[in-house]
Amino acid sequence: MRVEIWSDIACPWCYVGKARFDKALRDFPHRDEVEVVHRSFELDPGRAKDDIQPVITMLTRKYGMSAAQAEAGEDNLGAQAAAEGLDYRTRGRDHGSTFDMHRLLHLAKEHGRQERLLDVLYRANFAEERSVFGEDERLVELAVAAGLDEDAVRGVLADPEAYAAEVRADEREAAELGANGVPFFVLDRKYGVSGAQPAEVFAQALTQAFGERAPLKIVESGSTDGADACGPDGCAVPQH
Amino acid sequence: MRVEIWSDIACPWCYVGKARFDKALRDFPHRDEVEVVHRSFELDPGRAKDDIQPVITMLTRKYGMSAAQAEAGEDNLGAQAAAEGLDYRTRGRDHGSTFDMHRLLHLAKEHGRQERLLDVLYRANFAEERSVFGEDERLVELAVAAGLDEDAVRGVLADPEAYAAEVRADEREAAELGANGVPFFVLDRKYGVSGAQPAEVFAQALTQAFGERAPLKIVESGSTDGADACGPDGCAVPQH
Numbered sequence: 001m002r003v004e005i006w007s008d009i010a011c012p013w014c015y016v017g018k019a020r021f022d023k024a025l026r027d028f029p030h031r032d033e034v035e036v037v038h039r040s041f042e043l044d045p046g047r048a049k050d051d052i053q054p055v056i057t058m059l060t061r062k063y064g065m066s067a068a069q070a071e072a073g074e075d076n077l078g079a080q081a082a083a084e085g086l087d088y089r090t091r092g093r094d095h096g097s098t099f100d101m102h103r104l105l106h107l108a109k110e111h112g113r114q115e116r117l118l119d120v121l122y123r124a125n126f127a128e129e130r131s132v133f134g135e136d137e138r139l140v141e142l143a144v145a146a147g148l149d150e151d152a153v154r155g156v157l158a159d160p161e162a163y164a165a166e167v168r169a170d171e172r173e174a175a176e177l178g179a180n181g182v183p184f185f186v187l188d189r190k191y192g193v194s195g196a197q198p199a200e201v202f203a204q205a206l207t208q209a210f211g212e213r214a215p216l217k218i219v220e221s222g223s224t225d226g227a228d229a230c231g232p233d234g235c236a237v238p239q240h
Numbered sequence: 241m242r243v244e245i246w247s248d249i250a251c252p253w254c255y256v257g258k259a260r261f262d263k264a265l266r267d268f269p270h271r272d273e274v275e276v277v278h279r280s281f282e283l284d285p286g287r288a289k290d291d292i293q294p295v296i297t298m299l300t301r302k303y304g305m306s307a308a309q310a311e312a313g314e315d316n317l318g319a320q321a322a323a324e325g326l327d328y329r330t331r332g333r334d335h336g337s338t339f340d341m342h343r344l345l346h347l348a349k350e351h352g353r354q355e356r357l358l359d360v361l362y363r364a365n366f367a368e369e370r371s372v373f374g375e376d377e378r379l380v381e382l383a384v385a386a387g388l389d390e391d392a393v394r395g396v397l398a399d400p401e402a403y404a405a406e407v408r409a410d411e412r413e414a415a416e417l418g419a420n421g422v423p424f425f426v427l428d429r430k431y432g433v434s435g436a437q438p439a440e441v442f443a444q445a446l447t448q449a450f451g452e453r454a455p456l457k458i459v460e461s462g463s464t465d466g467a468d469a470c471g472p473d474g475c476a477v478p479q480h
Contacts, residue, residue: 008470011470011475012470012475013468013469013470013475013476014470016468017468017469043470043471043472044472059474062474063473063474072477073475073477076477077475080468106350110346110350110403110406111405112405163350165351165352166350177456178455178456180471180472181467181469181470181471181472182469182470182471183469184469186456188429189428189429189456190454190456190457191456191457191458191459192456192457192458192459193458193459194458194467194469195467195468195469195476196467196468196469197459197461197467197468198461200461201459201461204459205459208459214430215418216417216418216426216429216430216431216432217430217431217432218431218432218433218434219431219432219433219437219441219444219445219448221437221438221440221441227421227434227435227437228253228256228257228320228435228436228437229253229257229421229422229423229424229434229435229436230248230251230252230253230254230283230421230422231283231420231421231422232283232284232420232421233303234299234302234303235251235252235253235313235317236253236435237312237313237316
């Protein structure tokens with residue numbers, strides 16, 4: 001079974017939702033048969049790489065909140081994170097473009113390090129003092145900590161088109177699947193779970209989708225007398 | 241809709257089957273909504289990189305055919321290819337490991353060049369005089385002809401582990417889906433088509449799978465009062 005998770009590193013509910021989903025997956029009896037793929041979604045796709053602001057400032061300017069409202073929201077999110085055992089800095093975090101991080105997550109996917117890099121990026125963004133925005137060296141350091149090859153990481157950061165198509169394809173697919181926000185979980189392209197639901201909801205979705213896994217329906221041809229295919233024992237010889 | 245196609249460059253029926261599928265797809269009214277992904281399958285996964293033989297020799301040694309039988313099989317396959325407008329050398333082709341080609345096809349996927357590289361590799365293997373086996377320079381030349389970056393190609397060939405995990409994951413998935421031979425076509429993980437079926441069978445499968453596309457079923461939680469998610473308009477504030 002395959003679970004695809006659309007999320008953004010700058011999305012607090014994605015950080016919290018991942019912890020809740022991970023908990024449900026850890027307790028899922030068939031967890032070894034579940035493949036998780038992380039997909040890109042930028043909450044702020046138009047933001048320039050050098051356009052960095054403190055989160056509180058961004059919230060007041062972009063959404064017209066008062067500073068007190070913005071701070072209360074962060075406090076609430078911090079409490080939700082704490083309830084999942086996650087560190088969360090409610091003051092002093094930055095907001096910026098996550099495009100490069102998504103590109104690196106695609107590089108990491110090719111090397112089996114996607115999950116680890118995502119955890120490293122979440123932690124760095126939400127819990128560590130040093131900003132994840134504005135400095136390529138910071139991303140190099142984080143990606144290397146997640147087990148990626150330093151030269152490969154530098155290569156991706158130096159080429160703005162590397163994995164850019166993959167990020168955009170993920171985002172297009174999210175729109176096609178009807179996701180307007182994140183986190184967004186898709187199980188076997190059949191069930192969707194929107195938002196950082198409680199672990200029990202993820203557990204229920206996993207159970208339901210797993211129970212409904214269906215073998216492929218093989219489309220048979222009435223007009224041919226067997227499959228024209230090659231296998232470990234050689235190729236079929238044409239009969240017609 | 242997504243069509244995944246497992247195939248091997250050394251598989252004549254995959255070469256023929258791709259032409260038949262491509263014909264069906266070209267005529268399919270919703271072709272713009274179909275995403276095609278090529279997946280790896282090695283007919284001869286244990287073969288060492290330097291173990292190269294003429295196809296006819298391989299057929300007689302591995303499958304115990306007489307040379308006349310092996311040649312007749314190749315003639316038959318050549319006729320099937322010709323019927324699809326494909327060139328096919330019935331004598332003098334080599335057989336060898338396709339692992340490096342599959343690794344390059346994964347590199348190509350990251351750059352939107354997978355389809356093109358696969359066509360280039362098929363043509364080179366089945367129709368061109370110069371062998372595709374045994375020489376990295378030959379693969380560099382072909383991959384560059386398909387639009388890949390030369391340094392990136394050399395980097396993959398120089399590192400035997402680059403994209404190796406992706407090749408093996410594709411092969412594992414084929415086994416899980418019940419594919420014992422190739423080509424093997426999977427539509428939206430719901431329908432399977434085994435072998436180089438006539439274009440009409442692919443057309444029927446495309447129509448059927450497309451007609452049955454279903455929107456995601458959203459798993460709702462009874463206990464929460466709305467999705468804890470972030471979107472373009474900001475993040476939900478915790479209510480509970």
